[in-house]
Amino acid sequence: MFVNFRRIRKCQCVQLLTTGLVLCVVMVCWEQLDHHVVSHMRSYTYRYLVNSYNFLNTSFAINPHRRHPHGNDGSDSAVGGTVSYPYLLNHPDKCIGGGDGDGKRRDDVLLLLFVKSSPENFERRQAIRDTWGNESYVWSELGESVRMVFALGVHPDAWQRAGVQRALLQEDQTYGDLIQQDFVDTFHNLTTKLILQFQWAxxxxxxxxxxxxxxxxxxxxxxxxxxxxxxxxxAQAGAKDLWVGHVHRGAPPIRRKDSKYHVPYELYPWPSYPDYTAGAGYVVSGDVAAKIYQATLVLNSSMYIDDVFMGICASAMGVSPQEHVYFSGEGKAPYHPCIYDHMITSHGHATDVRSLWRAATDPAVDSLSSGFMGSLYCTAVRVMLLCRPYYQNTYSCMAAFA
Known part of the structure; x- marks a missing residue:
């Protein structure tokens, strides 16, 4: 048998070059690979092997001697050992209303809706008032009482703060729906805004x-x-223990210092967060809202990522999030009537809320998906739009068959 040693050496050279190239790519991309693959695998394994976060109750608990009872006006200097900021704008009677001719009272509130807003986002708030946040629309067209308020702090720029605050006062005089406390409205105060919501509720x-x-x-x-x-x-005789949204399971803390979601080991040393829902939009039942409020009184709010802090509070109170395939994550839902037919939330709509509202509430949407053929057509469309080979962080492929 004849062996061509020159060919063998050539193959070995190709293998060495290929291996070297792969190693170079891995070394260059290791940080991203570690974050997106290794960290998530380690975190997910930890979350569902340990399957307990009892240690969080101890680690985030506040010394009871530092606690101060919360007064009826919500203006105490401290709550649960953390600062409770005074109200600059408030509407304590927002949920009190009269009745109508049919005897149904408008203070029988189905949904209290808190919209987290930044002080300068006047146009976004107005678009919401004109569309999906319009209380009068929900009452007249859907027969339910919804109360909507915007939660916000003060403008972070000290030079612009006075002018923006005057505009907010004028806006609130017109619409009466701003709930503002005297804290700086920044990313690192999102947990403060979350606490504001549950305490006000x-x-x-x-x-x-x-x-x-x-x-x-x-x-x-x-x-x-x-x-x-x-x-x-x-179906649930009043809906108890409900926390529903786009659930993040076994998510790891981000350790990269260049990320705004960076969480140092000193703040959270464990490799996995408790399960939580995306903070862009989620719903809890009234009893869960009361439990989260109680948790904010006894847990340290140093975790500045608000949806993670929500997960810590819920874990401490024995509440688990439930996935709903039509609550969006950080992604924007596809624009199509077959999506609108099932849509609950979609994220990333800073400028197109009005046009999307007109399209999504068009009566033609219901007629398109009605009947066997309409249902079959829309299922096929949803499969094409949602069952993509790459990650979209909006609705999952399962939503196509909902």
């Missing part, structure tokens, strides 16, 4: 059957959401 709207927290660049298909909440009420 406890003090001023504890009878609301559901509470929703949403960003001001989110779109909510209010008719679909109201139908969904009504269904929960009927």
């Amino acid at each position: 406890h003090l001023h709207c504890p009878h609301a059957r559901f509470l929703m927290s949403a960003d001001d660049d989110i779109f909510v298909h209010m008719p679909n959401l109201v139908r969904y909440l009504r269904g929960l009420q009927s």
